[in-house]
Each structure stands twice: as structure tokens, then as C-alpha cells.
Amino acid sequence: MEIFNEITILLASYFILLFTETDIEVKKLYGWGLTSLTFLNLFVNITVAFVDVLVSFFKNIKLALKKCKQRLKNKRKKYSEMDRTLESKVPLNTDRGVIDF
Numbered sequence: 001m002e003i004f005n006e007i008t009i010l011l012a013s014y015f016i017l018l019f020t021e022t023d024i025e026v027k028k029l030y031g032w033g034l035t036s037l038t039f040l041n042l043f044v045n046i047t048v049a050f051v052d053v054l055v056s057f058f059k060n061i062k063l064a065l066k067k068c069k070q071r072l073k074n075k076r077k078k079y080s081e082m083d084r085t086l087e088s089k090v091p092l093n094t095d096r097g098v099i100d101f
Helices: 002-018 024-089
Strands: none
């Protein structure tokens, strides 16, 4: 991207040198060339910035989903272990069909 901007500046300075021409029609032509070059530079830079933002956004969304899945997995594991410990601590009296505490 840096090289593209440097080449654009170089070409723009060549266009400015061409403005020393005395014919008004030639100056208008060079002016349109300089304007087109400037808009091309703006378009390319804005497009690159927009794509960078989108890529960063989707990477952050992917990371957030991964963290959310990991937290959910940890909670399920924690509650599963809690259930196992509760089952081992609570004696069941199967003769009467009730739970003794």
C-alpha cells in the first residue's frame, strides 16, 4: 500500500510539472488526469481500509464465539461434576421410595 501511495505522489508531481504548459486545453486535460489519479488513490485507500476493518471484525466475532463455546463447555463440565458429587453424597432409601437426608 505504501508503494502505491508513493507512486501516486510521484505521478501527481509529474502532472503538476505539466501544468507549466501554456495551452489552456492541455492544462484542462492534465487537470482531469490529476483529478482522476487523486480519486483513484482515495478509492484504493478507502477500499483497503474497509476490507481491513471487515476482516478484523469477523476475526473478533469468531474469537468471541470460540470463547463463548469454551465457557459453555466449562459450565457443563462443572455442573456435571457437581451432579456426580451430589449423587454420591445423597443416600437413597429404596425401601420406602423416599430420599433420606
